[in-house]
Amino acid sequence: MLSIALPKGSSLEQRTLRLFTAAGLEVSRTSERVYRGTIAYDGPLKVAFFKPREIPKVVEDGTFDVGLTGADWIEETGAKVEHVVSFTYSKTTDLPWRVVLAVPVHHAAQTVQDLAPGTRVATEYPNISHRFLHEAGIHAELVPSYGATEGKIPELADAIVDVVETGSALDHNGLRIIETIRTCTPQFIASPRAWSDAARQRTVQGMARLLSAAHHRAADVLLTVRVPARHLDRVARSMPERAWSVGTGLRDEGLVVVQGLAVRDGLAETIDGLLAAGAADVVETEAGVFASMLPKTP
Structure with a gap:
């Protein structure tokens, strides 16, 4: 039985479930609060829900054959997975989301190069942030964040690296973007082990074609x-x-x-x-x- 990891409790969850339903791959489960389900396709498929940041690694190690998560979490975790197909949507729009560097509206910095040494940067993306700041030649202190990153300023941080879709959350919290670090989309990925198996690869390809067709039909x-x-x-x-x-x-x-x-x-x-x-x-x-x-x- 092929297994798939889908995002739970994130901006991707509902849009992803709607995409799967439109593709004829509706997830069957007894309640929205249940973390296990099935898809009536080739088997059927076993479904489990995880935080998007967890999905790249459980697919990489073969615990799950395929998964859907954001390109940002694939990069952040460094997971070695097969990229099968990508889509273009976020929680509220049909556009990609962005990982950005933002500062308070009255901050003097206009670009990353203007940040002073020792600037405290709060983020859920320590690896992406470290690489970006290192490449820019900026010596900053990374402050771990586990949500509501905009609220870390001013007591815990001077700047943030965070995800934006429309940018309204930054506006409401008196922040402005000075750099876009990455533009990200949802990615349908497969484990190297599943991809190297001819039968499983055919099933994954079939799912990908259905999802891609449904995505184009909607977009x-x-x-x-x-x-x-x-x-x-x-x-x-x-x-x-x-x-x-x-x-x-x-x-x-x-x-x-x-x-x-x-x-x-x-x-x-x-x-x-x-x-x-x-x-x-x-x-x-x-x-x-x-x-x-x-x-x-x-």
């Missing part, structure tokens, strides 16, 4: 654009990256029909850009399922 819309042939080159430059020319207009051979998958976030600006480039009209529809091949080991 993208299909744009159908009618373009006068004389404006095709200009409009094509404004089309999303995944775009295809699908033929000419049924009644007007002077029109070319182009389709493409566009990200929902910023969609209005995308459509405005297409019309400004010369498109005759743009129709937005649900994208449906978009699936692609995923890399395989030799």
Whole structure:
């Protein structure tokens, strides 16, 4: 039976469970407070919930075959895992989150280079923070934090390294960002042992394709654009990256029909850009399922 570790009690939990449900991989458990469950796929799959910071290591050592966690915790723990597929979402948005260095709004520092020697930096990411500050040539004192890091200033720290999505928590606590250290996304990962087994790798790849298709279905819309042939080159430059020319207009051979998958976030600006480039009209529809091949080991 394949086993999977999913995030519990974090910003990733509910968005991840919705993604799995949309992919037809709904987690079955008796209560949201239960830490064990199953997925009716190839077996079924055994599910357990952990803090995101714990997941890279339990996957690395083979306790669990696959897991989903943030890229920040994979880097922080230094876990050696197989990266199968990544997604783009956070707790409240369809965008990545960031690990940032922040200081009080009235602090003199504008960049990391402006921090004085001995600056106290509170963080849940000691390894990421140490590497970042070391590379910047800054000698700082790292203060361990186990949550509510913004509240460590001013008594326990002078600056923080923490996660932000929209930045509103920093604003509410009188802090401002002076450096973005990492941009992070959810990662679907596999243990080296599971990935080296052909049968388990096929199951993992199948799950990854279902999750990827569901993610694209939620994040993208299909744009159908009618373009006068004389404006095709200009409009094509404004089309999303995944775009295809699908033929000419049924009644007007002077029109070319182009389709493409566009990200929902910023969609209005995308459509405005297409019309400004010369498109005759743009129709937005649900994208449906978009699936692609995923890399395989030799």
